[in-house]
Amino acid sequence: MKKTVLFSFIIGLLFTSxxxxxxxxxxxxxxxxxxxxxxFLGGNDSMMxxxxxxxxxxEEAREKGISGEVQISFDINxxxxxxxxxxxxSLGYGLEDELIRxxxxxPLWVPASINGMKIRQQFVLSFPISRxxxxxx
Numbered sequence: 001m002k003k004t005v006l007f008s009f010i011i012g013l014l015f016t017s018x019x020x021x022x023x024x025x026x027x028x029x030x031x032x033x034x035x036x037x038x039x040f041l042g043g044n045d046s047m048m049x050x051x052x053x054x055x056x057x058x059e060e061a062r063e064k065g066i067s068g069e070v071q072i073s074f075d076i077n078x079x080x081x082x083x084x085x086x087x088x089x090s091l092g093y094g095l096e097d098e099l100i101r102x103x104x105x106x107p108l109w110v111p112a113s114i115n116g117m118k119i120r121q122q123f124v125l126s127f128p129i130s131r132x133x134x135x136x137x
Contacts, residue, residue: 038076038112038121047106051127054102058094066093067130072100074125078118080108088124095129 040047061067071088082103087096103125112121 034113034115036110036113038080038123039110041107041110048127050106051099051102054105055098055127055129057129058098061091061093061095061129064093066091066095068095068128069126070095070099070129071124071126072096072103073122074100074103075120075122076109076111077120078111080111082106082109082123091129099125099127099129 040050068091069089070091073086073088074082075084077083085100085103087100089096111118113119
């Protein structure tokens with residue numbers, strides 16, 4: 001009798017556990033999204049080339065020999081325009097302002113999208129600046 005009760009108890013636990021797993025799986029949702037990040041036309045290499053061609057080394061930074069990595073953030077709007085600039089680095093001497101100037105003058109970007117719907121996306125840009133690799137104004 002004890003063996004039968006024990007056996008019934010174990011079988012009952014197995015069915016209860018399986019029922020809970022089945023119930024949990026019935027609520028799982030698979031979110032398949034097709035997400036594309038915003039992109040400068042031609043990709044990152046084209047963007048960096050564009051910046052190198054248009055960025056001017058500020059006079060004050062040249063005099064002080066300032067160099068380093070300049071970091072800014074901005075949004076690419078759903079229509080490809082760049083907007084909402086913020087300085088994330090603090091090298092100063094006009095370096096962040098010059099990078100923002102160049103990015104503001106960029107052609108329209110390909111906007112980010114999720115499942116075909118265009119969305120706004122924040123972009124963080126880190127750019128190395130040295131007096132040896134930039135033209136002077």
